[in-house]
Amino acid sequence: MSLTVLALGVGVTVDVGGDRAQELHAALAGRWAPCVAPPGTDVVARVGAVLDSDPAVGAAAEAGGLASRPRLDDLLQVITREVTVAAIDAVGGDHVLLHAACLADRDTGRATAFVASGGTGKTTLARTLGPGRWYVTDETVAVRSDGTVVPYPKPLSLRRSPASDHKDETSPRSLGLDPAPAAARLPLAQVLLLEREDGPPGHLHVSPLGTLDAIDALVPHTSHLLDLDEPLHRLAALLERIGGAARVSYSEAADLAPLLEAAT
Numbered sequence: 018m019s020l021t022v023l024a025l026g027v028g029v030t031v032d033v034g035g036d037r038a039q040e041l042h043a044a045l046a047g048r049w050a051p052c053v054a055p056p057g058t059d060v061v062a063r064v065g066a067v068l069d070s071d072p073a074v075g076a077a078a079e080a081g082g083l084a085s086r087p088r089l090d091d092l093l094q095v096i097t098r099e100v101t102v103a104a105i106d107a108v109g110g111d112h113v114l115l116h117a118a119c120l121a122d123r124d125t126g127r128a129t130a131f132v133a134s135g136g137t138g139k140t141t142l143a144r145t146l147g148p149g150r151w152y153v154t155d156e157t158v159a160v161r162s163d164g165t166v167v168p169y170p171k172p173l174s175l176r177r178s179p180a181s182d183h184k185d186e187t188s189p190r191s192l193g194l195d196p197a198p199a200a201a202r203l204p205l206a207q208v209l210l211l212e213r214e215d216g217p218p219g220h221l222h223v224s225p226l227g228t229l230d231a232i233d234a235l236v237p238h239t240s241h242l243l244d245l246d247e248p249l250h251r252l253a254a255l256l257e258r259i260g261g262a263a264r265v266s267y268s269e270a271a272d273l274a275p276l277l278e279a280a281t
Contacts, residue, residue, distance in 0.1 A: 018042050021054040023199055024104035025112070025159045026167040028058040031096060035069030035078070037089070044089060045096065048172040048188045051196030062103035066096050093186040097172060101156055104169075109241025112159040112167065113255055115208070116238040118143045119153035119166060120277060121197060126151075127206035128166045129277055130158045132238045132262075138213055138270060140173050144192055145270040146277060151197035152189050157240070158205075162251070164258045166203040170196030205255070208262040209276060210234050220268040223276070228253055231262035 018038050021030040033041045046053070067078035067085040075085040084099055086092040105114060118139035121128035128151075133139050140155040154169040161167065172186040173194075189196045197203060208231070214220065226234060232252050242248045256262055267273055 020045050020049065021058055021060060022049050022052040022100065023054045023058065023169075024052065024100050024171070025108050025114075025157065025169050026199075027062075027104055027107045028054050028060040029100050029103050029107075030060045030063045031100065032063055032065045033068070034065070034083075035067040035074060035085070037068040037070060041066065041068040041089065041092065044093060048093065048186050051170040051189060052199075061107040064096060064099045064103060066092060068092055090185055091183065093172075094174065094184050097174060097186050101171065105157060105240050108159055108167075110244040112161055113242075113245070113252060114240040115158040115160070115235065116156075116240070117158040117208075118155045119158045120147055121151040121153050121166070121201070121203045122277075123149070123151055123195070126201060126203045128153060128203040129206060130160075130166070130208045131211055131273070132208060132235065133211040133213075134238070138211070140175060142211075142270040142273065144173060144175075144194070146274055147189075147192075147194040150195070150277070151201065151203070152194040153197045153203060160205055160255060164205050164255060166205050168197035168199055168201055168203065170194075205259055207259060207276070208235070208256070209273075210238075210262060210264045212264065212266045214266050214268060218269055218272065220266070221272045221275070222266045224264045226262050226264055228256050228261060231256050234264065235262065 019032045065083040078085040084095045117130040117132040119130050143155040159167040174184040
């Protein structure tokens with residue numbers, strides 16, 4: 018039993034096994050519905066996953082290099098991570114890859130990438146500001162050489178509690194978000210490097226960055242950058258195409274709404 022999804026524009030198949038395989042397949046199909054690949058999609062990577070009521074079967078699966086957890090929700094989190102890593106590895110030499118969330122205007126397709134480290138609120142931002150816009154991704158933004166973004170409307174990874182490392186994979190539509198269609202043309206309009214600070218509601222400070230400063234700030238938030246031909250030139254060309262990047266300090270996700278409006 019398997020499910021093939023489009024992750025960063027390439028086909029990744031999840032092969033599921035175990036005596037609870039049907040339950041796992043149904044959970045994946047529901048959460049990954051916006052990314053399900055059309056028939057005939059070329060598969061570039063496969064992820065194996067086992068959900069079984071016998072802990073010994075799960076342990077053996079993990080020892081064999083498959084993803085397995087006793088709990089369904091924990092296994093779904095692992096699968097999301099492995100699908101994303103497989104896709105990143107597959108497209109790393111073709112696209113600029115930013116650790117970012119992304120939303121786009123439904124009429125113009127103009128997209129904003131919110132760059133930040135893991136655990137700093139990108140998913141909350143996508144969930145808060147996404148209604149009425151295209152939800153592009155909450156994890157990794159892949160930018161083609163022509164400056165357009167590859168839609169990757171994966172399940173949103175929501176922390177079970179503020180202090181928890183465990184996350185629940187949640188379908189975009191269940192949160193009132195409209196996933197960007199796979200064929201949508203989404204020109205990148207702005208790149209914002211986020212710094213969340215304690216402050217009153219409405220706190221927002223924007224500092225434009227020159228190309229060299231923007232490259233220096235973005236490099237730690239990229240994947241496979243050195244796999245690109247002339248990587249720094251590629252990143253510089255992208256920044257010059259969109260007029261540079263900006264560092265943004267803010268208090269709450271809603272404070273960033275005016276910046277999205279400015280990109281339409």
